[in-house]
Amino acid sequence: MYEWIKALHVIAVIAWMAGMLYLPRLFVYHCEAKAGSGQSETFKVMERRLLQAIINPAMIVTWLAGLYLAWAGHWFSAPWLHGKLVLVVVLSGVHGFFSRWVNDFAADRNARTKRFYRIINEVPTILMAGIVILVIVKPF
Numbered sequence: 001m002y003e004w005i006k007a008l009h010v011i012a013v014i015a016w017m018a019g020m021l022y023l024p025r026l027f028v029y030h031c032e033a034k035a036g037s038g039q040s041e042t043f044k045v046m047e048r049r050l051l052q053a054i055i056n057p058a059m060i061v062t063w064l065a066g067l068y069l070a071w072a073g074h075w076f077s078a079p080w081l082h083g084k085l086v087l088v089v090v091l092s093g094v095h096g097f098f099s100r101w102v103n104d105f106a107a108d109r110n111a112r113t114k115r116f117y118r119i120i121n122e123v124p125t126i127l128m129a130g131i132v133i134l135v136i137v138k139p140f
């Protein structure tokens, strides 16, 4: 059972991360589209679907499966898991901001620049690298 849930966890992690890496890219392109243009409306649909159909459910499955693994594997006292949880909570917070920005674009009230989204684009990558190193290497 543990191995099956771990497989589910990794599948959900991949879907969550794929969305978290792609969504800020869409924001960068969306900044270049004029509000009210056909292109801008297409980006709104792409962003909403990516968030609602992939990113949100994938995050929920990642959390549920991850918490099960922590409980079933008696990992809650392991320091590497504490570090991992800190990074995952930050990643979930970034997810919350992405969700807010999808709403901002949907209402044509984005005020942030392309450069801002380019920089933000790197944050999920850095967090993911830290999370994977903690869970695979378990350095402490």
Ligand code: HEM
Binding pocket: 006, 009, 010, 013, 017, 062, 063, 064, 065, 066, 067, 069, 070, 071, 073, 075, 088, 091, 127, 128, 131, 132, 135, 136
């Ligand atoms: C949401 C909260 C999360 C919790 C509570 C959690 C917890 C866990 C636990 C307890 C394991 C099993 C470790 C083992 O058997 O050695 C695991 C495996 C794993 N987790 Fe998470 N995790 C979470 C989120 C994430 C995220 C966001 C990522 C990647 C970005 C991730 C990547 C992985 C990977 C790659 C494995 C497989 C490691 C292996 O087979 O050795 N997890 N997780």
